[in-house]
Amino acid sequence: MLDSLVPIRATFDLGSPPGDVPEVTAAAADAKPREVRFCVAIDFDGCLARKAWPAVGEEMPGAMEFLRWLDERGWWRVLWTCREGDRLKAALDWLADRTYPPEWWTAINATPQPITDQYDGDSRKAGYHALVDDLAVGFPAKSDGTPDWQRIKAELEERAAAWRSAPRGE
Secondary structure, eight states, rough: GGGGGGOOOOSSSOOOOOTTTEEEEOOOOOSOOOOOEEEEEEEEEEBBOOOOOSSSOBOOOTTHHHHHHHHTTOOOOOOOEOOOOHHHHHHHHHHHHHTGGGSSSEEEEOOHHHHHTTTTTOSSSOOOSEOOOOOOOBBBBTTTTTTTTHHHHHHHHHHHHHHHHOTOOO
C-alpha cells in the first residue's frame, strides 16, 4: 500500500525538500534571511508513548530511535499534541527523562517561528512538511496525483468501526 501513495505538495512551499541544503528566504528585500528546514510534526499519545490518557503511557517501541533519526538529519521537530497545562508538562518531563527536553523541540504545539515570519503570521494549524500521528489517514492517490477517495473512505470506515468497538477512555 505504501508504494501506491503519491506525495502531494502543499499549495505553498515551507522550505527545501529533505536532504537538500536548507533554503534561505527573505520576507522583503531589506529583511534578514530566515532559514527554513524540513519540518516534521509528531503526535505524543499513540506515537511516542502508548495511550494512557490522562497519564503518560509506556514508551512506544522505536520512538526514541525515531527522534534520534530526525535529529541526525537536522530536521525541525514539532511536538504536536492535544495536551496542555499539567498534562503537557507531564509529557515534556517524560520526554526530558529520555534526553528530549523542551529545548530540543523546534516548537511545541506551534509553528516554528521562521515559518510564521515567512508567511506573516500563524494559524491554528501548525505549519509542517510531514505529520506523524497514529490517527492520521494516509493520502492514497491515483497515478495522476488525484485523491483516491474510495480508499480514503474505506480507511475511515475501518477506523470508525474500530473506534465504535473500543472501550471508552482509550
